[in-house]
Amino acid sequence: MDTLVVTKKGGRWRKFKKSIPFYLMGLPAMIYIIINNYMPLYGLQIAFKDYRVIDGITGSTWCGLKNFEFLFASDAWRITRNTVGYQFTWLILNTIISVFLAIFLNEVIGRRAKKFFQSLIMLPYLISFVILAYVVFVFLSDTGILNTFLGLFGIDKISWYTEPKYWPIILTIVNSWKSVGFNTIIYLSTLVGFGKEYYEAAELDGAGKWKQVTKITIPMLKPTIIMMVTLGMGMIFRSDYSLFYQVTRNSGMLYEVTDTIDTYVFRALTSGTNMGMSSAAAFYQSIVCFVMVMIFNAIVRKISREDAIF
Incomplete structure:
Protein backbone atom coordinates (compact mmCIF):
# COMPACT_ATOMS: atom_id res chain seq x y z
CA MET A 1 0.00 0.00 0.00
CA ASP A 2 2.82 2.40 0.94
CA THR A 3 4.64 1.53 -2.29
CA LEU A 4 1.50 2.39 -4.30
CA VAL A 5 1.22 5.79 -2.59
CA VAL A 6 4.89 6.56 -3.23
CA THR A 7 4.51 5.50 -6.87
CA LYS A 8 1.53 7.82 -7.34
CA LYS A 9 3.39 10.73 -5.77
CA GLY A 10 6.44 10.03 -7.91
CA GLY A 11 4.27 9.92 -11.05
CA ARG A 12 2.66 13.23 -10.19
CA TRP A 13 6.04 14.84 -9.58
CA ARG A 14 7.38 13.58 -12.93
CA LYS A 15 4.28 14.96 -14.70
CA PHE A 16 4.75 18.29 -12.93
CA LYS A 17 8.43 18.45 -13.96
CA LYS A 18 7.47 17.82 -17.57
CA SER A 19 4.91 20.63 -17.38
CA ILE A 20 7.27 23.21 -15.87
CA PRO A 21 8.27 24.69 -19.30
CA PHE A 22 4.59 25.20 -20.13
CA TYR A 23 3.95 26.87 -16.76
CA LEU A 24 6.91 29.17 -17.38
CA MET A 25 5.55 30.03 -20.84
CA GLY A 26 2.21 30.96 -19.28
CA LEU A 27 3.76 32.88 -16.38
CA PRO A 28 4.01 36.30 -18.16
CA ALA A 29 0.33 36.11 -19.15
CA MET A 30 -0.66 35.11 -15.60
CA ILE A 31 1.34 38.01 -14.14
CA TYR A 32 -0.27 40.40 -16.63
CA ILE A 33 -3.78 39.19 -15.74
CA ILE A 34 -3.10 39.50 -12.01
CA ILE A 35 -1.70 43.04 -12.36
CA ASN A 36 -4.19 44.29 -14.94
CA ASN A 37 -7.38 42.47 -13.93
CA TYR A 38 -7.21 41.47 -10.28
CA MET A 39 -5.11 44.05 -8.44
CA PRO A 40 -7.38 46.95 -9.56
CA LEU A 41 -10.32 45.21 -7.83
CA TYR A 42 -9.06 46.80 -4.62
CA GLY A 43 -10.17 50.17 -5.99
CA LEU A 44 -13.80 49.09 -6.38
CA GLN A 45 -14.48 50.30 -2.86
CA ILE A 46 -14.12 53.89 -4.15
CA ALA A 47 -17.62 53.47 -5.62
CA PHE A 48 -18.95 53.21 -2.06
CA LYS A 49 -16.83 55.95 -0.51
CA ASP A 50 -16.75 59.73 -0.39
CA TYR A 51 -13.31 59.61 -1.95
CA ARG A 52 -10.75 62.31 -1.20
CA VAL A 53 -7.27 62.11 -2.68
CA ILE A 54 -5.69 63.52 0.46
CA ASP A 55 -7.23 60.72 2.57
CA GLY A 56 -6.58 57.92 0.10
CA ILE A 57 -8.81 54.91 -0.47
CA THR A 58 -8.60 53.49 3.05
CA GLY A 59 -8.90 56.88 4.77
CA SER A 60 -11.97 58.08 2.87
CA THR A 61 -15.32 57.67 4.60
CA TRP A 62 -17.94 55.17 3.46
CA CYS A 63 -21.04 56.69 1.89
CA GLY A 64 -23.05 53.60 0.96
Whole structure:
Protein backbone atom coordinates (compact mmCIF):
# COMPACT_ATOMS: atom_id res chain seq x y z
CA MET A 1 0.00 0.00 0.00
CA ASP A 2 2.82 2.40 0.94
CA THR A 3 4.64 1.53 -2.29
CA LEU A 4 1.50 2.39 -4.30
CA VAL A 5 1.22 5.79 -2.59
CA VAL A 6 4.89 6.56 -3.23
CA THR A 7 4.51 5.50 -6.87
CA LYS A 8 1.53 7.82 -7.34
CA LYS A 9 3.39 10.73 -5.77
CA GLY A 10 6.44 10.03 -7.91
CA GLY A 11 4.27 9.92 -11.05
CA ARG A 12 2.66 13.23 -10.19
CA TRP A 13 6.04 14.84 -9.58
CA ARG A 14 7.38 13.58 -12.93
CA LYS A 15 4.28 14.96 -14.70
CA PHE A 16 4.75 18.29 -12.93
CA LYS A 17 8.43 18.45 -13.96
CA LYS A 18 7.47 17.82 -17.57
CA SER A 19 4.91 20.63 -17.38
CA ILE A 20 7.27 23.21 -15.87
CA PRO A 21 8.27 24.69 -19.30
CA PHE A 22 4.59 25.20 -20.13
CA TYR A 23 3.95 26.87 -16.76
CA LEU A 24 6.91 29.17 -17.38
CA MET A 25 5.55 30.03 -20.84
CA GLY A 26 2.21 30.96 -19.28
CA LEU A 27 3.76 32.88 -16.38
CA PRO A 28 4.01 36.30 -18.16
CA ALA A 29 0.33 36.11 -19.15
CA MET A 30 -0.66 35.11 -15.60
CA ILE A 31 1.34 38.01 -14.14
CA TYR A 32 -0.27 40.40 -16.63
CA ILE A 33 -3.78 39.19 -15.74
CA ILE A 34 -3.10 39.50 -12.01
CA ILE A 35 -1.70 43.04 -12.36
CA ASN A 36 -4.19 44.29 -14.94
CA ASN A 37 -7.38 42.47 -13.93
CA TYR A 38 -7.21 41.47 -10.28
CA MET A 39 -5.11 44.05 -8.44
CA PRO A 40 -7.38 46.95 -9.56
CA LEU A 41 -10.32 45.21 -7.83
CA TYR A 42 -9.06 46.80 -4.62
CA GLY A 43 -10.17 50.17 -5.99
CA LEU A 44 -13.80 49.09 -6.38
CA GLN A 45 -14.48 50.30 -2.86
CA ILE A 46 -14.12 53.89 -4.15
CA ALA A 47 -17.62 53.47 -5.62
CA PHE A 48 -18.95 53.21 -2.06
CA LYS A 49 -16.83 55.95 -0.51
CA ASP A 50 -16.75 59.73 -0.39
CA TYR A 51 -13.31 59.61 -1.95
CA ARG A 52 -10.75 62.31 -1.20
CA VAL A 53 -7.27 62.11 -2.68
CA ILE A 54 -5.69 63.52 0.46
CA ASP A 55 -7.23 60.72 2.57
CA GLY A 56 -6.58 57.92 0.10
CA ILE A 57 -8.81 54.91 -0.47
CA THR A 58 -8.60 53.49 3.05
CA GLY A 59 -8.90 56.88 4.77
CA SER A 60 -11.97 58.08 2.87
CA THR A 61 -15.32 57.67 4.60
CA TRP A 62 -17.94 55.17 3.46
CA CYS A 63 -21.04 56.69 1.89
CA GLY A 64 -23.05 53.60 0.96
CA LEU A 65 -24.89 53.92 -2.36
CA LYS A 66 -24.69 57.73 -2.47
CA ASN A 67 -22.48 57.75 -5.59
CA PHE A 68 -24.91 55.46 -7.38
CA GLU A 69 -27.83 57.72 -6.41
CA PHE A 70 -26.06 60.74 -7.90
CA LEU A 71 -25.21 58.77 -11.03
CA PHE A 72 -28.75 57.58 -11.66
CA ALA A 73 -30.22 60.97 -10.79
CA SER A 74 -28.08 62.81 -13.33
CA ASP A 75 -26.57 61.15 -16.38
CA ALA A 76 -27.20 57.42 -16.07
CA TRP A 77 -30.10 57.28 -18.53
CA ARG A 78 -28.28 59.22 -21.26
CA ILE A 79 -24.96 57.36 -21.07
CA THR A 80 -26.67 53.97 -20.71
CA ARG A 81 -29.01 54.65 -23.64
CA ASN A 82 -26.15 55.72 -25.87
CA THR A 83 -23.83 52.89 -24.85
CA VAL A 84 -26.37 50.06 -25.12
CA GLY A 85 -28.09 51.48 -28.19
CA TYR A 86 -24.92 51.79 -30.22
CA GLN A 87 -23.34 48.55 -29.05
CA PHE A 88 -26.46 46.45 -29.63
CA THR A 89 -27.03 47.94 -33.08
CA TRP A 90 -23.41 47.46 -34.08
CA LEU A 91 -23.34 43.91 -32.72
CA ILE A 92 -26.22 42.87 -34.98
CA LEU A 93 -25.15 44.93 -38.01
CA ASN A 94 -21.46 43.98 -37.90
CA THR A 95 -22.28 40.30 -37.43
CA ILE A 96 -24.50 40.29 -40.53
CA ILE A 97 -21.94 42.19 -42.63
CA SER A 98 -19.03 40.05 -41.41
CA VAL A 99 -20.79 36.76 -42.14
CA PHE A 100 -21.83 38.02 -45.59
CA LEU A 101 -18.29 39.15 -46.45
CA ALA A 102 -16.77 35.90 -45.18
CA ILE A 103 -19.14 33.81 -47.30
CA PHE A 104 -18.56 36.10 -50.29
CA LEU A 105 -14.78 35.80 -50.02
CA ASN A 106 -14.97 32.04 -49.55
CA GLU A 107 -17.48 31.27 -52.30
CA VAL A 108 -16.98 33.92 -54.98
CA ILE A 109 -13.49 35.37 -54.83
CA GLY A 110 -10.61 33.39 -56.36
CA ARG A 111 -7.59 32.29 -54.33
CA ARG A 112 -5.26 35.04 -55.52
CA ALA A 113 -7.84 37.79 -55.17
CA LYS A 114 -8.88 36.43 -51.76
CA LYS A 115 -5.52 37.30 -50.20
CA PHE A 116 -5.71 40.84 -51.57
CA PHE A 117 -9.25 41.41 -50.25
CA GLN A 118 -8.37 39.89 -46.86
CA SER A 119 -5.57 42.43 -46.48
CA LEU A 120 -7.83 45.21 -47.74
CA ILE A 121 -10.65 44.62 -45.25
CA MET A 122 -8.19 44.17 -42.36
CA LEU A 123 -6.42 47.46 -43.05
CA PRO A 124 -9.01 49.71 -41.30
CA TYR A 125 -8.83 47.53 -38.18
CA LEU A 126 -5.08 48.18 -37.96
CA ILE A 127 -5.38 51.96 -38.33
CA SER A 128 -5.00 53.96 -35.13
CA PHE A 129 -8.04 55.91 -33.97
CA VAL A 130 -5.86 59.02 -33.86
CA ILE A 131 -5.28 58.71 -37.60
CA LEU A 132 -8.91 57.72 -38.16
CA ALA A 133 -10.09 60.85 -36.32
CA TYR A 134 -8.08 63.02 -38.73
CA VAL A 135 -9.43 61.09 -41.73
CA VAL A 136 -13.00 61.74 -40.54
CA PHE A 137 -12.14 65.39 -39.90
CA VAL A 138 -10.91 65.72 -43.50
CA PHE A 139 -14.39 64.70 -44.62
CA LEU A 140 -16.44 66.61 -42.04
CA SER A 141 -14.61 69.88 -41.38
CA ASP A 142 -16.12 73.17 -42.59
CA THR A 143 -13.82 73.07 -45.63
CA GLY A 144 -13.83 69.28 -45.84
CA ILE A 145 -14.68 66.95 -48.68
CA LEU A 146 -18.39 66.59 -47.85
CA ASN A 147 -19.03 70.32 -47.51
CA THR A 148 -17.10 70.97 -50.73
CA PHE A 149 -19.25 68.36 -52.48
CA LEU A 150 -22.46 69.90 -51.10
CA GLY A 151 -21.29 73.32 -52.29
CA LEU A 152 -21.13 72.03 -55.87
CA PHE A 153 -24.91 71.55 -55.75
CA GLY A 154 -25.61 74.86 -54.06
CA ILE A 155 -26.34 73.25 -50.67
CA ASP A 156 -25.32 75.16 -47.56
CA LYS A 157 -22.41 73.84 -45.55
CA ILE A 158 -23.20 71.68 -42.53
CA SER A 159 -21.38 72.18 -39.26
CA TRP A 160 -21.04 68.46 -38.60
CA TYR A 161 -19.36 68.78 -35.21
CA THR A 162 -22.24 70.83 -33.79
CA GLU A 163 -25.15 68.82 -35.26
CA PRO A 164 -25.96 65.77 -33.08
CA LYS A 165 -28.60 64.32 -35.43
CA TYR A 166 -26.03 63.16 -37.99
CA TRP A 167 -23.70 61.37 -35.60
CA PRO A 168 -25.55 58.09 -34.97
CA ILE A 169 -25.18 57.36 -38.70
CA ILE A 170 -21.60 58.70 -38.90
CA LEU A 171 -20.45 56.64 -35.91
CA THR A 172 -22.17 53.52 -37.26
CA ILE A 173 -20.41 53.87 -40.62
CA VAL A 174 -17.01 54.49 -39.01
CA ASN A 175 -17.40 51.62 -36.54
CA SER A 176 -18.48 49.12 -39.18
CA TRP A 177 -15.72 50.20 -41.56
CA LYS A 178 -13.10 49.71 -38.85
CA SER A 179 -14.43 46.61 -37.07
CA VAL A 180 -15.94 44.38 -39.73
CA GLY A 181 -12.59 43.23 -41.16
CA PHE A 182 -11.44 41.48 -37.99
CA ASN A 183 -14.72 39.60 -37.54
CA THR A 184 -14.75 38.66 -41.22
CA ILE A 185 -11.33 37.02 -40.93
CA ILE A 186 -12.52 34.98 -37.93
CA TYR A 187 -15.59 33.72 -39.81
CA LEU A 188 -13.53 33.12 -42.94
CA SER A 189 -10.98 31.03 -41.04
CA THR A 190 -13.88 28.92 -39.77
CA LEU A 191 -15.28 28.48 -43.28
CA VAL A 192 -11.91 27.36 -44.62
CA GLY A 193 -11.94 24.46 -42.17
CA PHE A 194 -15.26 23.06 -43.40
CA GLY A 195 -15.10 19.74 -45.21
CA LYS A 196 -15.67 19.95 -48.97
CA GLU A 197 -17.61 16.68 -48.99
CA TYR A 198 -20.75 18.40 -47.70
CA TYR A 199 -20.78 20.80 -50.64
CA GLU A 200 -19.92 18.07 -53.14
CA ALA A 201 -22.84 15.97 -51.89
CA ALA A 202 -25.13 19.02 -52.10
CA GLU A 203 -24.07 19.64 -55.70
CA LEU A 204 -24.82 16.02 -56.60
CA ASP A 205 -28.30 16.51 -55.15
CA GLY A 206 -28.77 19.58 -57.36
CA ALA A 207 -28.42 22.23 -54.65
CA GLY A 208 -27.30 25.64 -55.91
CA LYS A 209 -24.99 28.09 -54.14
CA TRP A 210 -27.83 29.78 -52.26
CA LYS A 211 -29.09 26.49 -50.79
CA GLN A 212 -25.56 25.45 -49.93
CA VAL A 213 -25.08 28.70 -48.02
CA THR A 214 -28.42 28.53 -46.17
CA LYS A 215 -28.45 24.78 -45.50
CA ILE A 216 -24.74 24.05 -44.94
CA THR A 217 -22.56 27.12 -44.44
CA ILE A 218 -24.67 29.15 -42.01
CA PRO A 219 -25.67 26.15 -39.81
CA MET A 220 -22.02 25.12 -39.57
CA LEU A 221 -21.06 28.72 -38.75
CA LYS A 222 -23.62 28.87 -35.96
CA PRO A 223 -21.24 27.91 -33.08
CA THR A 224 -18.75 30.61 -34.13
CA ILE A 225 -21.51 33.19 -34.54
CA ILE A 226 -22.90 32.36 -31.09
CA MET A 227 -19.44 32.61 -29.53
CA MET A 228 -18.77 35.99 -31.16
CA VAL A 229 -22.19 37.34 -30.21
CA THR A 230 -21.75 36.13 -26.62
CA LEU A 231 -18.42 37.95 -26.40
CA GLY A 232 -20.11 40.99 -27.92
CA MET A 233 -22.86 40.83 -25.30
CA GLY A 234 -20.11 41.01 -22.68
CA MET A 235 -19.12 44.36 -24.20
CA ILE A 236 -22.67 45.69 -24.57
CA PHE A 237 -22.06 48.17 -21.73
CA ARG A 238 -18.55 49.08 -22.87
CA SER A 239 -18.19 51.54 -25.70
CA ASP A 240 -15.05 52.17 -27.71
CA TYR A 241 -13.64 55.18 -25.91
CA SER A 242 -11.39 56.24 -28.80
CA LEU A 243 -14.28 56.22 -31.26
CA PHE A 244 -16.60 58.35 -29.12
CA TYR A 245 -13.92 60.70 -27.80
CA GLN A 246 -11.41 61.21 -30.59
CA VAL A 247 -13.52 60.85 -33.73
CA THR A 248 -16.11 63.27 -32.34
CA ARG A 249 -13.26 65.56 -31.17
CA ASN A 250 -14.94 65.60 -27.75
CA SER A 251 -17.43 68.18 -28.98
CA GLY A 252 -19.73 69.21 -26.14
CA MET A 253 -22.50 69.94 -28.65
CA LEU A 254 -22.66 66.22 -29.46
CA TYR A 255 -22.83 64.81 -25.93
CA GLU A 256 -26.54 64.06 -26.25
CA VAL A 257 -25.78 61.30 -28.77
CA THR A 258 -22.06 60.60 -28.21
CA ASP A 259 -21.66 60.55 -24.43
CA THR A 260 -21.22 56.96 -23.23
CA ILE A 261 -20.22 55.33 -19.96
CA ASP A 262 -16.54 55.24 -20.94
CA THR A 263 -16.32 58.89 -22.00
CA TYR A 264 -18.31 59.95 -18.94
CA VAL A 265 -15.92 58.08 -16.61
CA PHE A 266 -12.89 59.55 -18.40
CA ARG A 267 -14.14 63.13 -18.06
CA ALA A 268 -15.03 62.56 -14.43
CA LEU A 269 -11.54 61.23 -13.73
CA THR A 270 -9.74 64.02 -15.58
CA SER A 271 -11.80 66.72 -13.88
CA GLY A 272 -10.82 65.24 -10.52
CA THR A 273 -14.13 66.07 -8.87
CA ASN A 274 -16.17 62.89 -9.32
CA MET A 275 -13.87 60.00 -8.49
CA GLY A 276 -16.56 58.25 -6.46
CA MET A 277 -19.23 58.71 -9.12
CA SER A 278 -16.93 57.63 -11.95
CA SER A 279 -15.98 54.52 -9.99
CA ALA A 280 -19.67 53.83 -9.40
CA ALA A 281 -20.29 54.13 -13.16
CA ALA A 282 -17.46 51.70 -13.95
CA PHE A 283 -18.68 49.27 -11.27
CA TYR A 284 -22.22 49.46 -12.64
CA GLN A 285 -20.83 48.86 -16.14
CA SER A 286 -18.89 45.74 -15.13
CA ILE A 287 -21.76 44.16 -13.22
CA VAL A 288 -24.23 44.65 -16.07
CA CYS A 289 -21.75 43.26 -18.64
CA PHE A 290 -21.33 40.13 -16.53
CA VAL A 291 -25.10 39.74 -16.12
CA MET A 292 -25.68 40.18 -19.86
CA VAL A 293 -23.20 37.40 -20.69
CA MET A 294 -24.84 35.06 -18.18
CA ILE A 295 -28.35 35.82 -19.48
CA PHE A 296 -27.41 35.39 -23.15
CA ASN A 297 -25.54 32.16 -22.45
CA ALA A 298 -28.53 30.84 -20.47
CA ILE A 299 -30.82 31.62 -23.43
CA VAL A 300 -28.45 29.83 -25.83
CA ARG A 301 -28.24 26.85 -23.46
CA LYS A 302 -32.03 26.59 -23.41
CA ILE A 303 -32.29 26.70 -27.21
CA SER A 304 -29.18 24.70 -28.16
CA ARG A 305 -27.22 23.32 -25.22
CA GLU A 306 -24.24 22.16 -27.31
CA ASP A 307 -23.65 25.70 -28.60
CA ALA A 308 -23.50 27.33 -25.16
CA ILE A 309 -20.05 28.45 -24.03
CA PHE A 310 -20.61 27.23 -20.44
